[in-house]
Amino acid sequence: MPSSEQLRELLDPATTVLMTVECQQGVVGTESALPELAKEARASGALANVARLVSAAHHSGVQVLHAVAERRPDGRGANHNARLFRAAERLPVQQLSGTTAVRIAPPVEVADEDLVVRRLHGLSPIAGTDVDPLLRNLGCRSLLVTGVSANVAIPNAVFDAVNLGYTAVVPTDAIAGVPADYTPVVVRNTLALVATITTTNDVLGAWKRPGRAG
Template identity: 65%
Template sequence: MAERECLAGLLEPAHTALLTVECQRGVVGPGSALPHLAVAVRADGTLSRIAALVAAARSAGATVVHAIAERRPDGRGASRNARLFRTAERLPVQQLTGTPAAEVTDEIAVGASDLVVRRLHGLSPLAGTGLDALLRNLGVRTVVVTGVSLNIAVPNAVFDAVNLGYTAVVPADAVAGVPADYAAAVLRHTLDLVATVTTAEAVLASWQGSDQLH
């Protein structure tokens, strides 16, 4: 009970943002550039849990933010200082600005009050995107991080949130990475040291007053 009350205190809607990381068609959709990751986020209901958290956050009055990674068709401004970026340039599905690949996946409804933050460079949904200023203007103190992947972008988001002074909450069953054993190790041995690692059900219960995941 004490743990539940502590989580509810962290997740007070007026001061909380729910962040979906790269939950876009070209990453987690049927035509993903990263099919193994797309399978991982769908196989056990992770994507459905993210969608449920988005709806519950919005209903409770928390801020909802969708972080999209994209690149211009001409590549201007894109990062090339890591093998990941150079590999992404050669993938058959490109996350190009203005294309379906760079839109939030169909399973997650985007509300009129949601923020959609797009980045053309780097690894982070927070650093260098302007999101930090937006969250501070909204009075946000806690960031709930969901999405993909536990390999890179999700840990990056958590670290940046903590470095910027936010409390990070990670529902372990609303994030995904590959392979599964590596993703589990990141949660257990890294993110658990800097964030409150919990479950989607517990977060939903804080916002809905219910113990059941709908």
């Protein structure tokens, strides 16, 4: 892991964006389409840590971007070319545009200045969406990736960020996947090879203003 000084430089609020991935009610909320994942996101403290990071970003001047996965009621434009997509079509809770399922889940708060990017297709919160041009217009150099899942969307986001020239930063206690013991495996054997690995507390420390207590 980087030193506190290295992390402070890497996560300069002027050039850092915090992205939450699929932290929506239909995924990590109490009425999730994926109850096992929702339970793990909450029991592990990952969702609470995402909320802590979002709150700190709001207070530190770090741009927050929420990446949301959804689909039209008629399914138009959605993928059908993988088992995951076909299984999602049969779930009792659908991530339909305009419904409660695609709202950001508590305790994560959305501020007026946050960006919300919604996608109707694919696996990645970055590829094929407006995220990359928005990041470039914001002057982003480091992308802090949080949310779910460590199985699919988080690795996708990290790989896409690195391929596009951003430095990906992953606080390992602010992501979740299933089963619970899979997340540390994918962090150690995959994400650590391409991203800067850190923790929520270390990120909060990097954003703490000099001389500021608490």
